[in-house]
Amino acid sequence: MHPPVMGPDIVWYLAVATFLFCTGALGVLIRRSPLIVLLSLEIMLNGANLALIAFSRHYAQGDGQIFALTVMAVAASEVVVGLGLIVAIARKKLDLDVDKLSTLRG
Amino acid sequence: MILGVVTPPIDWFALAAPLALLATGGVCLLAAVLVPKGDRRVVAAFVCAAGFVGAIAAAAALYAQSSAGHGVIADAIQRDRLGAFASVIVAGSGLLAVGVSYRERMADDHVAEYYALLAWAGAGMAFLTTASTLLTLFLGLEWFSISLYILCAIDRELVGSLEAGLKYLIVGGFGSAMLLFGSALVYGATGRLEFHEIAQVVQQQHLSHDALLVAGLALVIGGLGFKASAAPFHMWTPDVYEGAPTPVTAFMSAATKTVALVLTLRVLVTAFPQEARLWTYTLAAIACASLAVGNLAALVQTNVKRMLAYSSISHAGFMLIAIAANSALGARALLFYLIPYSAMSIGSFAVVAARERELNRPVTLDNLAGFGWERPLLGISMVVFMLGFAGLPLTGGFVGKFYVFAAAYDRGWTWLVIVGVAATAVSLYYYLGVIRAMYMRSSEELQLAPVAGGSPARELSLQTAVAGCLAVTVGAFFAVQPLIDAARHAARSLSF
């Protein structure tokens, strides 16, 4: 059985996805707390995911969803490593501020 | 047969190299728990080296066996000589990196994990070189990137190391997010993930002017350029290279660049042949930017690792010229260039590591003084590497540059040749500067005794690695014919 297409056109989903992606990017660019930067990265990835799924829906084939699922896993692993790093940094009694981490420069 | 699902036939041979390295990593990890602390370092290092040797063998065999490239495992990856060729370089770099790592002063309690991660990073790269869908591309990228994030930060006593790790993670995550979004757009434009199919769809449906497609292409190029540390996506490179443990830097500088560039070549040529007009010029521009930024910034560096980082940026520029040529000659040039480049890069970082271990402090041009006279082998090797970077004869670097320029000229881009020539001229200043620092200070300026005291450790493994790099660098000059033939066959697996 073929359910009729319902709800808004996927263009709208894409708009949301793009907005989300750019919001995440903005977060990475303006926040100094590494935690929030990580969160922003998550948002970017989710924006991409939404786009993938929307397109997947558009082409009526599962590849996009698969992609999205793997992205979730990857995002999770990035988070793990990121948090591990943050913890290690915190252990060094450094305050959590990416701007303070600028001993390497020039 | 599960739920009536027919799993695709699996060509284990095509996966041999990554699998070997994966296994190696696993064994190392076991060693971390099973082997007593005292022997852990040697066992893990040995296993890891063995794994890389195995990977080289596997990749070589694969190269021999896959003269006709074809997709395997549901076309998720491509079994061809291009991948095999790159895998050989990657595995070779890994092997050398093991030699360099052996005596690195790092937290003893994670030495085995270190080698495990090294092997896994290598595995990811070896896998990535064969990736032939946007999905496997993204996954492979993350695979080795995550391993590298950890490797960079593995020396947790050093603030620099942690900082490098976090920076790499954040910027890397950002970059791969861009790549991901780009892939999404491409997928949206074509509805395909597999490179060949993308090209086909674009051709059949005349999408070559499709906005979504080109936007996606732009983002994909950005993501790949980031991994290849080409300007303007390069800015993480100096910091990470400087902060990371030197052996890791050595491995990254050689292997990451190899993979990123080979993949760029593969993606652009297989998936976007119709957009060649766009990406060739873009890559040319990026190449010029990299040459300019890398060389100019390197001019004023005093920290040798940082200087080498910038030089690696400029070399990314050189190799991008070859890709931008978008011709069989260009691909050949790139693949040949990668051989001496990887050797020189690892070798030079290895020498830096050796000096670091003598002095227990970051190596600067000043405290390199007299090194050449004190450690003849390392000194001469460093000289050869610097001359090779500068593209002087009797090193493979010369032949590489020659091929790159030839490709650009062949493509009709004389101006690009001129840019490259000018960049080379500028680069001489800092490459020769290193030699100057090592040999030409008057003897009273020499700091011969390591700060730690005692005579510097003569490390067999590191010196072997350096000697290996030396052999490859010089050998690539004399034995051009076989190498270039190999490169030509590898390039054949792409359709020009």
Next chain:
Amino acid sequence: MIPAAWTCLLSPLAAALLITLAGTRISRRGAAYLATASVFVSFVAAVVSFAGLLGDSPKQRYHASTLWSWLTAGQLDFGLRIVVDPLSIFMMLVVSGVGMLIVAYSIGYMEGDDEERRYFAYMALFVFSMLLLVQAGNLLILLVGWGLVGLSSYLLIGFWHERPAAIAAAKKAFVMNAIGDATMALALFMLIQRTGSLNFEDVFAQTDQLGGSWAVNLIALGLLGGAVAKSAQLPLHTWLPDAMEGPTPVSALIHAATMVTAGVYLIVRTAPLFEQAPRVLELAAGLGAITLVMAGLIALVQTDIKRVIAYSTMSQIGYMFMAVGLGAFANGEFHLLTHAFFKALLFMAAGLVIHALAGEQDIRKMGGLRRLMPFTFVAFVVGTLSLTGIPPFSGFFSKDSILAAALDHGWYGQLLWIAGMAGTFLTGLYASRLFFIVFWGEPSPFVREHLMASSHAHAREGHPSHNGHETHEHAGEGPFSMTATVGLLTVLAAIGGFLQFAEVWTPVSDWLAQVAPPLVEATGVQEAISSVLAVLLGLAGLGIGWSIYGARTSEAPRVAWLQTLLERKFYFDELYDAAFYRPSVWVAHALGRWIERPLVFGSVRELSEGLRELGLGTGRLQTGLVRTYALAIAASLAVVTVVFVAVR
């Protein structure tokens, strides 16, 4: 005779090389005798080849011999080639003959000098070069000899190399000759381009094609430039007086008898070319005339005995130039010969005086040597009279024939003739001045202390700079080697003129006619007129000289500005210094200051600085803030995307 010619050429070279290579293994005297012997050998060889040449008929008197090709280029081939013909034989005889005498003379003169070996090596080298010059079989080899005589003259003038004056003089001589060489070289280039060869016979065979073209004039000019430089004629004459810084025998040999007359030889040798460029010939004659008068005037006020003679040399060569310029080649050569005799004589006599007076050359300190040095006195008398051209001494015959020839050359010739006449008068005047000041009257205190008190102790102290060549004891007027040679020359100077007597008996002219047929033939009348007038004017000069410096009956006219003008030698040195030397030095410094440092080096410096600045700028972009890095990626991707979407 060809082997003889080669022997004549090479034996002095051999001697020079031997002395140089032997170093201290050969004694000083040994070196002296070796050099003399070698020159004697070449004289003998010259005589032999002369005899050989006499043997064959006048038409066949031309033999060339090439040792090997010296310089080649494609079709061109310049051999190491000598020619034996009347002219070269003539010069070979003069050079080796007079040369032999003078080298022998030096044996005594240089005795005790601690660098005798070097001296004789140089002398031998010079004789070789001079012979090469006169024997050369093509213009290139001639130029080689030309340059080599310049070199040896440089070496010999600067022989006492501790004396700044000597070194300066040597450099001056060399540089001025180099100018001459350069112009000659240019002439040769043009000849090569025009004729494709430098062998005399090939070149002369084509002179008619060149005839009258501007090219041939330029060629002749170039050659003339070389000639005037070498022969110290206007305007390249200023080096000769300074050259007197060298040892006196050197002045006698190089700067009187042989080298300075090479210019005359060159013109005669290339007469066929010059004949195609009559204007240039006249220019040569004119230059000669001006020089002879000017030199004569300057000689009037010189106080250095050698400089007086040097200026007289200039003026005598002026006569020769006049002669060859008018086309009286044989007469010129003849005067060259006689001049070699009496001028060498004068120099060597002066040498005796200087030698006796422990190196003093200032005539104002001399006087009354007549009785103290009778032999020298006699020699000087002969020299002076012959110089002034009083019959029957040699100068008379040669000089007067030149003057006569001048009359046969239209108004221009008559002009020159007048100049020549004035010259004879001046000659008499300065010759007598010199003669009477030095030899007449009572011995001056200086002379007395030197020649009467027979010790040279304080004398030596007086002249430490003078390289101690007077430190040896000498009896009377000098050792045998010196007196003998002077005596021989006295005889030659006295009777040498009878080689040729105008109208009556002209072997020299006939001998040379094959090579350079004369363009002018003086009639007997002209001969007679000019002879008489010349002799009268000469005597007048002598008389006035006697009245002023001998009898001291009358005062020399004092004209202050004229005096200074002459003493400063018409300000030629100052002129050249201001016109050429200073500018070139200034230009050199200016180039260094305004081009080398700012442009050549500056450009590089600026470039590197600029690159460095750029590098620092790039480094400043690398803020170390991870957000900036991400921003760079985002921003550039935004740009790339726009571009892609725009141009897709």
Next chain:
Amino acid sequence: MANVLVWAVWVVAAFACLGSGIAVISFTNPFYSALSLIGNLASLAVLYLLLSAEFVAAAQVLVYAGAVMVMFLFVIAYLGGRADAPWAGGPSWQALAAVAASAALFVEVIVVIGLKSSSRLSHQGEIHVSYGRPDEIGRLFLTNHLLAFEITSIVLLIAAVGGVILGSHSREIGAPGAQQ
């Protein structure tokens, strides 16, 4: 009727999504950011449902909102949520350029999509009933994307090891800590 309902849900979910997204990057306290990210993920899950990707939606809720975010919250709690004002710090031009860049990207992609929609994106393909169902996803994972599936596990394994290495007390650091 149903369509209207779908619209309504979409609007709510979309705006919740955007709002929570903005909230994540504007809260000064990481804790709140994390919480709002959870909301964001949830609302995304709704959108996935509307796109009839049931399995992904479920995974989103379980994996993300469940596992990952919990870990986040733990770490934040462990480190103590330090306040950190947005827009602060860095070079003056940083914030401005940041907004400019991301805005530019947004506009561009929107424009691109707009261009595209006129031609092709307007009509969706017909979907099979099994679309987005777990069994379908499973089938894909075992056939076309077998390799991807395996690699995902490898990546997760590596990340786990990394987390252990980086997070664990190393002796060098632990020892002085113990003495305190």
Next chain:
Amino acid sequence: MDTGWLTTALILLPVAGALAVWLLPLRPFAVGSTALLFALAEVALWIDAIARFDFGKPGLQLDQRQSWFSDLHVSYHVGFYGFSIWLVGLTVVVLAAATGYAFWAGRERPRAYYGLMLLLTGAIVGVFVAQDLLLFYVFWEAMLVPLYFLVGVWGGAGRLRATLLFVIYTMAGSLLMLASIIALGLTHGTFDLTVMGTDDSTWIFLGFMAAFAVKAPLFPLHAWLPSAYRESSPEVAAVLSGVVSKAAAYGFLRIAIAKFPGPVADFRTPILVLAACGLIYGSLLAFRAPDLRGVIAYSSLAQMGLITLGIFAVNDLGLNGAVLQMVNHGLISATLFLLAGGIERRAATGELGALGGMAGGRPILATVLMTTGVIALAVPGSTAFAGEFAILAGVFRTGWGYAVVGAVAMVLAAMYMLRLISAVLHQAPGRAVSEAALDLRPAELGVVVPLVAILLVLSAWPAAITERSFGSAPQIPHKGSVVPSSAAAQLQFALKELEQKRKQQGQ
């Protein structure tokens, strides 16, 4: 029989020597003597080569060819032309002398030093025999590496800046040449000089010219020259000015003239003008230079200008003269630099103001320096004069103005050389000259005298070289007819190449 191995041996023997010196555990003295031995063996090898060389026939001889990488048709192809064999001779002799001098003077870190010296020998020989463009470039750059060390490590106080300037400046030029080589090779489908025909591309030509003009150096690209010549040790300066600069002139001859008749015709005037400027400029600055090395350095700038004049006169006179003058100037400036080294050892300075009066009691030094000096100022009869004469006579055909400039330069040369000679030898002893300062030692003589002897022999017989440079020139002295015009000679030279090409294809 195939004698190509000889050429290869000429390249490899010094390299082998370098390796021997580096790897064998020798005592310092043994190191020096080994190196000297190898250098002399190289000379012997060259003599063997010249004995086997048939000057009668034109074109390439003693050549050996071996493909290097085929896809771009690059090959290892070496061989001799008449003129290149003389330049190789110059190289081996001067480097032997330099090695000998270093051996006598004693250098610290001898193994590195002599190894580099030998390496340099091999590289320079390679430049002169390479018949493949890329190979030529390889040797061209390989030449630079040992020089960088030799000047930078064993040089004077300002060596660091000097080397940097020297290497980067020259490399900048040669990189342009690399671009040109690539362009030329790819357009012609081969990099083999003997196979490829002539080319008309202006830009490619200019790329080559850039490299050669910097290396020569040609005014005004000589910024690196004074410091490099001043700061390096005497023997290295001798090699630099004596031999390395000739590589550039060789490039003019072998590549610029032979491969680019068209562009040469177009650019001849500017090049000749530059060369003439350099001639005068160098002479004037040599006249002004305050120290020995300065005078020699700027004089060799002038000399290179002269040689360039001769080459770009492009006629038999000019080309023959240029080859002769290359050899002359190589030997002369080498000798002068070595003598300058000796003088500096004695006076501890090269300042002309502080020197003087060294002739007194030092007859040998005086004689040798005087001889070299007068040959250097091209006194007629010296081989330098022969070369200069031929060059100027040749360029006179192209334009009489250049010859006039050359004539002026002859006078200037006399001025600065005499200034040098008398500043060192004559007048009162300078403040830096002590009575104790010795005359030339036998060892120094052993190094210098051979060079001077060669110069004197050449002075007696310059045709030894001019007859044997271009394998042409029927030796019959033909009367009257005017020799071929420069254009004809140029064609004749290019044609030689083409006939060579036909020969190659025939095989």
